[in-house]
Amino acid sequence: xxxxxxxxxxxxxxxxxxxxxxxxxxxxxxxxxxxxxxxxxxxxxxxxxxxxxxxxxxxxxxxxxxxxxxxxxxxxxxxxxxxxxxxxxxxxxxxxxxxxxxxxxxxxxxxxxxxxxxxxxxxxxxxxxxxxxxxxxxxxxxxxxxxxxxxxxxxxxxxxxxxxxxxxxxxxxxxxxxxxxxx
Amino acid sequence: xxxxxxxxxxxxxxxxxxxxxxxxxxxxxxxxxxxxxxxxxxxxxxxxxxxxxxxxxxxxxxxxxxxxxxxxxxxxxxxxxxxxxxxxxxxxxxxxxxxxxxxxxxxxxxxxxxxxxxxxxxxxxxxxxxxxxxxxxxxxxxxxxxxxxxxxxxxxxxxxxxxxxxxxxxxxxxxxxxxxxxxxxxxxxxxxxxxxxxxxxxxxxxxxxxxxxxxxxxxxxxxxxxxxxxxxxxxxxxxxxxxxxxxxxxxxxxxxxxxxxxxxxxxxxxxxxxxxxxxxxxxxxxxxxxxxxxxxxxxxxxxxxxx
Numbered sequence: 001x002x003x004x005x006x007x008x009x010x011x012x013x014x015x016x017x018x019x020x021x022x023x024x025x026x027x028x029x030x031x032x033x034x035x036x037x038x039x040x041x042x043x044x045x046x047x048x049x050x051x052x053x054x055x056x057x058x059x060x061x062x063x064x065x066x067x068x069x070x071x072x073x074x075x076x077x078x079x080x081x082x083x084x085x086x087x088x089x090x091x092x093x094x095x096x097x098x099x100x101x102x103x104x105x106x107x108x109x110x111x112x113x114x115x116x117x118x119x120x121x122x123x124x125x126x127x128x129x130x131x132x133x134x135x136x137x138x139x140x141x142x143x144x145x146x147x148x149x150x151x152x153x154x155x156x157x158x159x160x161x162x163x164x165x166x167x168x169x170x171x172x173x174x175x176x177x178x179x180x181x182x183x
Numbered sequence: 184x185x186x187x188x189x190x191x192x193x194x195x196x197x198x199x200x201x202x203x204x205x206x207x208x209x210x211x212x213x214x215x216x217x218x219x220x221x222x223x224x225x226x227x228x229x230x231x232x233x234x235x236x237x238x239x240x241x242x243x244x245x246x247x248x249x250x251x252x253x254x255x256x257x258x259x260x261x262x263x264x265x266x267x268x269x270x271x272x273x274x275x276x277x278x279x280x281x282x283x284x285x286x287x288x289x290x291x292x293x294x295x296x297x298x299x300x301x302x303x304x305x306x307x308x309x310x311x312x313x314x315x316x317x318x319x320x321x322x323x324x325x326x327x328x329x330x331x332x333x334x335x336x337x338x339x340x341x342x343x344x345x346x347x348x349x350x351x352x353x354x355x356x357x358x359x360x361x362x363x364x365x366x367x368x369x370x371x372x373x374x375x376x377x378x379x380x381x382x383x384x385x386x387x388x389x390x391x392x393x394x395x396x397x398x399x400x401x402x403x404x405x406x407x408x409x410x411x412x413x414x415x416x417x418x419x420x421x422x423x424x425x426x427x428x429x430x431x432x433x434x435x436x437x438x439x440x441x442x443x444x445x446x447x448x449x450x451x452x453x454x455x456x457x458x459x460x461x462x463x464x465x466x467x468x469x470x471x472x473x474x475x476x477x478x479x480x481x482x483x484x485x486x487x488x489x490x
Binding site for chain 2: 011014020022023030032051052064066068069070077114117124
């Protein structure tokens with residue numbers, strides 16, 4: 001793992017979320033890039049790495065959210081951890097499968113975030129509006145994962161073993177999968 | 184053996200992360216100063232980067248908006264043209280009315296909000312996430328004299344209050360937010376109540392506390408549709424800032440209070456520039472909770488506006 005690269009990707013996602021996805025939305029819904037980073041990192045690094053990176057990404061996002069500091073950190077950390085636990089069960093490493101899991105994990109992350117926020121007194125977070133929000137976020141993040149997952153792969157340093165066992169369980173990723181810029 | 188060790192270590196780290204999150208939540212709830220300053224510092228650090236990326240990507244964002252919001256923009260353009268025609272005809276009458284209004288306020292010893300010092304700010308972005316629909320970020324902050332709790336207005340009326348301040352930016356909680364209570368006064372009946380946004384409709388505001396339902400259903404006790412609603416004298420905001428106009432009045436909780444639906448004067452969904460009132464009339468701390476008087480016998484326990 002290359003922490004500097006990974007940190008740059010996380011901060012980059014935050015900046016893009018703040019600068020671009022305030023306006024670029026689908027049906028009024030923005031992708032949840034930080035949640036997606038947590039999930040795809042979990043899928044690549046395993047549960048431990050997913051939890052740590054998810055926690056850090058969520059903590060950074062918390063700085064901008066109306067909920068108390070730590071809510072998104074907790075939610076995204078758990079999402080990264082869960083994604084890492086699911087990783088050994090993957091039958092193959094097809095690109096669509098990762099993208100789908102990225103979308104699903106992001107949707108799960110925002111549900112957990114909404115529940116934690118609701119418990120802490122932000123009652124507006126848990127409403128019927130959450131249902132379409134989760135569906136749209138899942139769909140958008142599945143598409144965004146097609147770009148973000150290779151970027152995370154590059155940040156982690158290729159090749160990276162996958163699996164929730166910390167890297168012992170499964171084979172290497174296909175070489176085409178990892179982004180390898182020439183600069 | 185090694186696998187068990189690894190599993191134990193993972194579990195230990197996960198517990199550590201959960202405990203860290205709980206600690207941060209606790210500190211944040213207690214408003215620990217260094218934590219607030221650290222968050223503000225992170226935002227200040229990233230703001231120039233966000234600004235540059237925002238500028239660089241503005242063509243993309245503009246194209247996206249044009250692609251998806253073209254019909255809305257055309258309809259809005261036509262509506263604005265019609266409004267402009269109407270406004271032009273009313274301009275002279277309005278000038279006379281404003282002058283009369285100022286004289287009335289002066290005679291009543293009430294401050295005129297137009298005389299209070301303000302800082303004009305541009306809205307740099309809307310909601311950043313999927314859960315905070317009722318906030319905007321403005322390009323003025325602590326360095327410009329903006330403080331938490333200050334009222335934010337446009338020419339049309341109250342827009343919201345400053346919820347968070349960084350060095351060069353601030354976040355404004357909009358009046359459409361259901362979690363932002365505002366003390367208001369019905370100009371027609373001179374009654375004071377407490378209202379809030381509706382949430383689903385950013386143009387509506389509901390006064391549901393503090394105004395009793397008349398015992399004999401006297402129709403003269405109700406504010407007529409179209410009459411003005413302004414901030415109350417005992418509100419946390421300067422008095423008499425326009426909030427909106429009455430749309431309807433119906434019985435509220437258990438028929439004891441009036442439920443007044445108000446059309447907000449300011450369009451909070453399309454803000455470009457706002458003014459932050461940087462001094463209040465009473466010279467009191469802007470975040471202080473000032474209770475709104477509740478008429479006896481309403482059964483309503485409306486107290487002050489929230490934090």
